[in-house]
Amino acid sequence: MLKRSFDSIGWALPVNSSASTKERILTAAEALFAQRGFEGASLRQLTAAAGVNLAAVNYHFGSKDNLVEEVFKRRLDQLNARRMAALKQVAGQPGTTLEDVLSAFIRPALDLSHDGGGGLFMRVLARAFADHDDSLRKFLSENYGHVMRQFTAEFARLLPNLSKEELYWRIDLVTGALTHAMSGFGIIQRKSDVSETTHREQTAAHLIRFAAAGLSAP
Amino acid sequence: MLKRSFDSIGWALPVNSSASTKERILTAAEALFAQRGFEGASLRQLTAAAGVNLAAVNYHFGSKDNLVEEVFKRRLDQLNARRMAALKQVAGQPGTTLEDVLSAFIRPALDLSHDGGGGLFMRVLARAFADHDDSLRKFLSENYGHVMRQFTAEFARLLPNLSKEELYWRIDLVTGALTHAMSGFGIIQRKSDVSETTHREQTAAHLIRFAAAGLSAP
DNA sequence: GGGGGAGTCAAACGATCGTTTTGTTTTGTG
DNA sequence: CACAAAACAAAACGATCGTTTGACTCCCCC
Numbered sequence: 463m464l465k466r467s468f469d470s471i472g473w474a475l476p477v478n479s480s481a482s483t484k485e486r487i488l489t490a491a492e493a494l495f496a497q498r499g500f501e502g503a504s505l506r507q508l509t510a511a512a513g514v515n516l517a518a519v520n521y522h523f524g525s526k527d528n529l530v531e532e533v534f535k536r537r538l539d540q541l542n543a544r545r546m547a548a549l550k551q552v553a554g555q556p557g558t559t560l561e562d563v564l565s566a567f568i569r570p571a572l573d574l575s576h577d578g579g580g581g582l583f584m585r586v587l588a589r590a591f592a593d594h595d596d597s598l599r600k601f602l603s604e605n606y607g608h609v610m611r612q613f614t615a616e617f618a619r620l621l622p623n624l625s626k627e628e629l630y631w632r633i634d635l636v637t638g639a640l641t642h643a644m645s646g647f648g649i650i651q652r653k654s655d656v657s658e659t660t661h662r663e664q665t666a667a668h669l670i671r672f673a674a675a676g677l678s679a680p
Numbered sequence: 681m682l683k684r685s686f687d688s689i690g691w692a693l694p695v696n697s698s699a700s701t702k703e704r705i706l707t708a709a710e711a712l713f714a715q716r717g718f719e720g721a722s723l724r725q726l727t728a729a730a731g732v733n734l735a736a737v738n739y740h741f742g743s744k745d746n747l748v749e750e751v752f753k754r755r756l757d758q759l760n761a762r763r764m765a766a767l768k769q770v771a772g773q774p775g776t777t778l779e780d781v782l783s784a785f786i787r788p789a790l791d792l793s794h795d796g797g798g799g800l801f802m803r804v805l806a807r808a809f810a811d812h813d814d815s816l817r818k819f820l821s822e823n824y825g826h827v828m829r830q831f832t833a834e835f836a837r838l839l840p841n842l843s844k845e846e847l848y849w850r851i852d853l854v855t856g857a858l859t860h861a862m863s864g865f866g867i868i869q870r871k872s873d874v875s876e877t878t879h880r881e882q883t884a885a886h887l888i889r890f891a892a893a894g895l896s897a898p
Numbered sequence: 899g900g901g902g903g904a905g906t907c908a909a910a911c912g913a914t915c916g917t918t919t920t921g922t923t924t925t926g927t928g
Numbered sequence: 929c930a931c932a933a934a935a936c937a938a939a940a941c942g943a944t945c946g947t948t949t950g951a952c953t954c955c956c957c958c
Binding site: 499501502585588589591592628631632634635636637638639640641642643645668669671672673674675676677678679680 | 717719720803806807809810846849850852853854855856857858859860861863886887889890891892893894895896897898
């Protein structure tokens with residue numbers, strides 16, 4: 463099978479033994495889901511990596527499906543809150559540029575990969591996109607829709623000559639570029655001589671410049 | 681489990697009973713991999729959808745892993761050939777525009793979803809991106825690298841004032857946008873009153889306009 | 899017309915999956 | 929301290945996974 467051996471991961475998961483069992487499971491699940499997918503990561507691998515008993519998942523989360531949702535919720539709530547906070551500072555103001563709004567959209571996502579250890583989450587998200595599952599789609603729309611609507615409204619304000627259809631299309635393409643870049647598949651890898659912070663700043667700059675130009679295409 | 685019931689797919693796979701067993705398997709595999717992922721699609725579902733015996737996969741392909749590779753190879757070869765043919769007609773010529781090269785890059789991918797029934801392949805590709813597997817990455821680089829290098833060279837010719845790093849970044853972002861749009865996750869769905877051909881043409885137009893602006897950002 | 903590889907088939911293999919059960923330990927509270 | 933609830937642990941459950949086996953059919957070629 464497509465199985466990469468478990469030992470070949472090469473780096474141990476940082477099992478914070480002081481954290482609660484629930485947190486340990488969530489952290490290990492996020493990492494394992496990102497690496498092996500939702501179906502590829504088994505509860506036995508997962509609980510072993512978290513250092514908890516196999517039954518703990520079903521005890522604390524009810525089922526593997528619920529665990530998947532919780533993994534999503536934890537990071538999405540974080541991401542949504544940061545995006546909304548960033549948007550609030552620039553939305554509706556006269557001096558606001560397209561780059562400002564894009565920054566509010568992109569930087570919280572990039573920051574997620576630095577603190578909180580949520581870097582792998584974007585890969586999980588890319589997986590969810592590819593999974594194309596209707597229930598997951600609905601879940602994302604329910605927990606994500608209001609944020610996207612607010613951003614869309616602000617984009618519409620700054621790009622008044624764009625039809626609604628055009629705007630939807632372009633925002634969708636920006637999302638695709640962001641997800642792709644953040645899921646880390648691209649050829650672009652951080653060079654060892656630039657710090658994580660610097661690399662993140664460069665990534666944001668590239669994304670924002672590209673997206674701003676794409677959005678305001680003639 | 682994350683299992684969508686098999687019956688809920690809602691549309692029967694077009695099992696061309698005249699095709700060879702190998703072809704039937706490949707076609708069914710492409711559709712099922714796109715819908716349920718490489719690990720989510722079982723050989724029993726697959727062979728049932730193809731109307732062949734369970735053992736036929738291991739007989740004709742040796743293993744499920746080899747089948748995955750063959751599914752990739754069949755479409756990638758097609759896609760590569762069409763992209764190279766399209767690029768050849770515009771590369772190096774004085775009157776060539778950025779849009780021409782982007783068209784050579786994008787349209788073959790979109791066309792794949794129309795004829796040959798390879799529409800689901802892009803979702804498979806998006807999955808492969810998300811899978812982030814090293815062996816798959818290597819496989820893609822081996823079967824895809826030379827095409828990307830040719831396109832990169834032509835982009836570099838048309839965008840001489842872009843640093844190599846900038847160019848790599850932007851091409852990567854274009855790829856992300858294209859994959860995302862084609863994997864069909866986006867909000868944009870074909871409306872029932874526009875034909876498939878028209879919708880494809882509109883998609884290509886949106887993508888090319890967006891990508892051209894993004895690539896030639898200041 | 900008979901030998902032989904190619905193809906198909908039902909059946910079974912061991913492994914692993916998510917989940918459940920049952921019993922024990924820990925924790926909080928009166 | 930005693931009692932109840934929460935948490936943990938070991939073992940087993942049935943289902944499903946990819947793969948293998950061995951027999952049976954078909955068809956081509958000597």
